Amino acid sequence: MRLTTWLGVATTVVILGACGAPSAIRTPGVGAVRAQSVQPPVISAQILSPNFDDRKGSPVTAIVLHHTAVLSTAEQTARFFQDPKVKVSSHYVVDRTGEIVRCVPDAQRAWHAGVSSFDGQGDVNTYSVGIEISNVGDGVEPYPSAQVKSVVRLVAWLASTYQVPLTRVARHRDIALPAGRKKDTSDNFDEAYVLKAAQAILDGQNMPAYHPKPVPDGYDPTVQVHTVRPGDTYESLGDDFYDSPAMGAAIARENDHRKLVPGTLIALPVTY
Ligand SMILES: [Zn+2]
Numbered sequence: 001m002r003l004t005t006w007l008g009v010a011t012t013v014v015i016l017g018a019c020g021a022p023s024a025i026r027t028p029g030v031g032a033v034r035a036q037s038v039q040p041p042v043i044s045a046q047i048l049s050p051n052f053d054d055r056k057g058s059p060v061t062a063i064v065l066h067h068t069a070v071l072s073t074a075e076q077t078a079r080f081f082q083d084p085k086v087k088v089s090s091h092y093v094v095d096r097t098g099e100i101v102r103c104v105p106d107a108q109r110a111w112h113a114g115v116s117s118f119d120g121q122g123d124v125n126t127y128s129v130g131i132e133i134s135n136v137g138d139g140v141e142p143y144p145s146a147q148v149k150s151v152v153r154l155v156a157w158l159a160s161t162y163q164v165p166l167t168r169v170a171r172h173r174d175i176a177l178p179a180g181r182k183k184d185t186s187d188n189f190d191e192a193y194v195l196k197a198a199q200a201i202l203d204g205q206n207m208p209a210y211h212p213k214p215v216p217d218g219y220d221p222t223v224q225v226h227t228v229r230p231g232d233t234y235e236s237l238g239d240d241f242y243d244s245p246a247m248g249a250a251i252a253r254e255n256d257h258r259k260l261v262p263g264t265l266i267a268l269p270v271t272y
Pocket of ligand 1: 065066067112172182184243
């Protein structure tokens, strides 16, 4: 018998049976006992956020994927989440390098999904694990292979640990209300690959090859713009693009606090 603790959150007792195949009893979890072959992903850093509250007994039954909408690193995003004023967090942030930073323990309710509904069940934060993926979110910046593979390992491990079927992995844009409010993850994030590769891991197979698209010539990720829609406010744009109304102040500064006129372009900051 071997006792392994992963950052004090998931405690796994692995019992080697007569045939040598490990089975696992997990605490905490959803009470089931099943074969455990998925390795926990490497967590590079733990930078805990105060922005969370209680799941009130709700088990983890969904996984939500986001992009950060900034050029900042995962560590910088985690530091941003440490500010109580921004009122946003996620359980994990996955850097372009593939490094994973943990910001909120799985057992707690992180603040990433906002007003949301998944398969008819509201308040997705209460029953989901949120994963932020470092990417400017313009649909052009590629998601590097190391990053996507870390997302895959993390999703597979969470799916295995909490027995979440991969049909319960969603992009923020799929669950945010009202529909169409959120853009993350961006169109060039290959969610189909993530699900296929996570399934391969759950099936005990190797991940299929991943081929990120090249960066187009002349691409400048520091230039990000938005066409103002009727009803947009700086605060609502902060929430829509960065999952934090507090980022509205940064957008306002970037645009000299000018009045938001529908149909005109405004600049979106690419750092916090
Ligand atoms: Zn999001």
